[in-house]
Amino acid sequence: MWQVIGQTAVSYLQHGLEAGTLAHAYLLVGPPHVGKMTLALNLAQALNCQAAERPCLECTSCQRIASANHADVQVIGLTQNEDLAEAKLIGIDQIKQIQHSASFPPFEGNRKVFIIDGAELLSTEAANCLLKTLEEPTDKVTFILLTVNDRLLPATVVSRCQRLELPPMSTSEVAAALADRGIEPERTRLLAGLSHGCLGWAISVAADDSLLQQRDDELNRLLDVITADCEKRFAYVAQLAAHFNQNRGAVYGVLDLWLDYWRDLMLVKTGCTDIITNVDRIEGLVEMAKGYRLAQIKAFIESIRAAAEQLRQNANPRLALEVLMLDIPKKEGEENLATRLLVKHG
């Protein structure tokens, strides 16, 4: 009863479970909301399940893991610990605490499972400390590291784990899974496109209208920024940058929204309107595409990608986003902000 669908990693783990050949450490790699945490919890359930067909999701053990009440299954990460809301990295203390816990036998289940969410955010000290534990696997302990990008982890840590990739599903696979859940066709098409192959995201948005409303509001703010003067653009950036330290995911989400929108502009410009993501914004996209040349749109898409990459490499968020604001292309017959500033300051 694995809850993740369309991923070969599931059949791989199922086989390992049946053959008794599971590794002591896994690294699940895939984009946000693709199902890494769901799969990690399912594996923890399978390892501790009391039924014949594991994971059953119904026995006491499976249910206690699902409700985060199982003594032998622990999730560590930045978002799991409220007192670490200001922290930017997973610290060595969190890893030492796991090591301490791992030195005792399972309390109520068959196996202790430690899930490290956002493993790319391990501090160097923490990663080195974890490495020692991974190098000396203990019986009855399984580590599951989750990451969006394993290149941001030390190669030594990656080499000690069995790496399983969870690629995004195709849009049609997500659409089919949403239709199976009884979601209406128009909504299915929009959510499947916006999901980028991450079914978990699509399901959570389908269940909560406010999330789609938030996306609408954010998109409107971004469109306002395009026509705003430099004062307003920089005020927007200051607000976004201040938000970055508390919630990196939200800022990456805003950049993804931009990327989708400008990619759609490119598709409209090249006549590929049938494969755009923001299907509910088609009229605005067609109108806006008239104002730009294809080369301008492509260049700005590159600027958005560069800004996101710089943020991932811990560049100053305000600076990276300000540069992005200056790169917004001018519409035909209008000079862009960088030129305007140059003129203004001589």
Ligand SMILES: [Zn+2]
């Ligand atoms: Zn069970």
